[in-house]
Structures are given as C-alpha cells and as structure tokens.
Amino acid sequence: xxxxxxxxxxxxxxxxxxxxxxxxxxxxxxxxxxxxxxxxxxxxxxxxxxxxxxxxxxxxxxxxxxxxxxxxxxxxxxxxxxxxxxxxxxxxxxxxxxxxxxxxxxxxxxxxxx
Amino acid sequence: xxxxxxxxxxxxxxxxxxxxxxxxxxxxxxxxxxxxxxxxxxxxxxxxxxxxxxxxxxxxxxxxxxxxxxxxxxxxxxxxxxxxxxxxxxxxxxxxxxxxxxxxxxxxxxxxx
Numbered sequence: 458x459x460x461x462x463x464x465x466x467x468x469x470x471x472x473x474x475x476x477x478x479x480x481x482x483x484x485x486x487x488x489x490x491x492x493x494x495x496x497x498x499x500x501x502x503x504x505x506x507x508x509x510x511x512x513x514x515x516x517x518x519x520x521x522x523x524x525x526x527x528x529x530x531x532x533x534x535x536x537x538x539x540x541x542x543x544x545x546x547x548x549x550x551x552x553x554x555x556x557x558x559x560x561x562x563x564x565x566x567x568x569x570x571x
Numbered sequence: 572x573x574x575x576x577x578x579x580x581x582x583x584x585x586x587x588x589x590x591x592x593x594x595x596x597x598x599x600x601x602x603x604x605x606x607x608x609x610x611x612x613x614x615x616x617x618x619x620x621x622x623x624x625x626x627x628x629x630x631x632x633x634x635x636x637x638x639x640x641x642x643x644x645x646x647x648x649x650x651x652x653x654x655x656x657x658x659x660x661x662x663x664x665x666x667x668x669x670x671x672x673x674x675x676x677x678x679x680x681x682x683x684x
Contacts, residue, residue, distance in 0.1 A: 461613075489671055500575075500661055500675040501614070546613050550671040556626040557671045558604060559663075561613030 459484040459551045463562035466544075470537055470569050478532040478565045480521075480547035489550040490514075490523055490530040491559065496543045504532075504545070537569045573598055575664050575676035583682045584652050592647040592679045596664030603645040604673060605637060608659040620645055621667050649681075657683045 464479040482490065489508045493501040505514030510525040519534045530547060547562040576595045584590050596603055602621045606614035616629035620639035634650045643664075649656055659680050663673035 493675075498677075500677040501663075502675070503672070506672075548613075552671075553627055556619055556621070558616045558619060558627060558629070559606075559614075559671065559673060560616070563611070563613045 459488065459549060459560050461547050461549055461560055461562035463545075463547050463565050466564070467566040467568060470567070472539055472569055472571050473536045474569075476532070476534040476537045476541075476567070478545055478547075478567070480530045480532065480562060482528050482530065482547075482549050484528075484549055484551070487523075487525055488552075490521075491548045491550070492519070492521055492530070492532050493546040493548060493561075494543045495546065495564070501546065537567070539569045539571055542567055542569045575662055575674050577660075577662050577676040577679050579679060580677070581680045581682075583684060585684055586652055586654060588652050589648065589650045590652060590681060592649075592660050592662075592681070594645045594647070594662030594664075594676060596643050596645070596662075597674050600664035600666055600674070601643050602665045602667045603639060603643065604663045604665070605645070605647050606661040606663065607631070608661055608678070610658070614661055617647070652683045654683050657681060 460483045491506045492504040494504045505516040507514040507523040513522045544564045548559045604619040605617040608614040618628045623639045636648045639645045659678040661678045662676045665673045
C-alpha cells in the first residue's frame with residue numbers, strides 16, 4: 458500500500474544552518490506530495506506541495522522537489538531560524554473509491570538554537 | 572474567514588466511557604476528515620464525511636463512528652474507550668473536488684485513564 462518514510466529525528470541545528478529532512482514514498486502511480494508543519498500545541502499547517510514529477514514546491518524559504526526516479530520529496534531550507542522549530546510531516550495523496558485522504562510519515566522534530 | 576475549529580481542546584475520560592468530539596469546517600468547505608495522532612507519530616486517517624455520509628474509512632474499529640450535519644460540521648464518537656485511544660484527534664476540512672487540500676484544526680487532546 459501507499460506509505461511515507463521520513464528520516465528519524467530529532468534534528469538540532471544552529472540558527473542560519475542548512476536544513477534537509479529526507480522523505481521517500483511508496484505508491485501506485487505519481488501521487489501529489491505535501492509537507493506539513495506542526496508548531497507546539499497546534500494543528501497541522503500545509504507548508505508546501507507538488508502535484509507532479511519534477512515540480513518544486515516552495516514557501517517561507519522552504520523547498521522540496523518531486524523526484525519520481527528516487528521516489529523522494531526532501532525538504533530543504535538554506536538558513537533556518539529559531540521560529541522554524543516544529544515537527545515536519547511528509548504526506549502523500551491517496552485516492553480510493555472516489556475519495557481522497559492523506560497518508561503521513563511519522564514526523565521529524567526540528568529544534569533550532571540561537 | 573474562520574478556519575477549522577474543534578471542541579473541546581482537552582478531555583480526560585476513563586476506560587469504558589464514551590466520548591464525542593466536534594468539528595466546524597473552514598467556511599465554504601463541505602468535506603470533513605478525521606485523523607488520530609498518537610504521541611510521536613504522524614496522523615492516521617480515521618474516516619471522511621461528505622454529504623452527511625461516510626465516504627472512506629481507515630483501519631479503525633467500529634467503536635469509532637461519526638456524523639456530519641447539514642451545515643457540514645461533524646462529530647467523532649468513540650465508544651468503550653481504551654487506554655490506547657489516548658491521542659490528539661485532528662479534524663481537517665476541504666472542498667469535495669479538492670479533498671486532498673485539507674486544512675487542519677488545532678485538535679482535541681484526549682487522555683484515557
């Protein structure tokens with residue numbers, strides 16, 4: 458079945474460091490891919506998305522490129538800030554019986570120190 | 572424009588009890604999905620409602636049931652609570668034709684003792 462695998466956390470970085478969070482997926486076909494972010498005590502917020510191969514999603518300095526040859530959607534940011542501390546979830550769109558749901562990875566906790 | 576709202580914020584129940592969680596979708600949205608997020612895990616899909624009917628269900632027992640009202644708001648009911656039901660329950664709303672673009676509420680933290 459469809460699944461998402463994320464790199465294990467937690468990840469701790471200093472401010473202005475480069476961030477990569479790896480995400481690979483298993484799916485039939487080429488599903489849309491997403492990154493969600495969850496700040497402490499809050500629900501999930503859509504960070505970025507890509508709907509087809511080679512698409513690059515970007516938002517708030519974060520980027521991720523849909524790579525069908527490696528079934529990956531790694532999240533990157535060139536210079537992290539303390540305010541980026543959160544849990545990041547990679548997800549894919551799964552269609553079944555005319556309806557759609559999201560399948561999430563386990564999440565990667567990022568802590569950015571000043 | 573109000574986003575997705577959920578109530579209550581926190582809830583403590585005893586094993587064997589029943590609980591009802593509530594969700595109001597983002598204005599204009601007609602589809603509601605529910606997810607369970609255990610501590611340290613990603614959200615797991617429970618079910619989705621559209622036009623007051625359950626359209627798709629994840630791998631959850633029949634103790635989990637739901638309802639959608641004509642105003643698109645929704646309830647999640649869990650019967651015969653188990654300790655393992657302790658989790659953050661997230662509601663997400665969307666438009667039916669774009670049901671993969673889901674907007675999440677802040678969640679209800681359920682603790683079963």
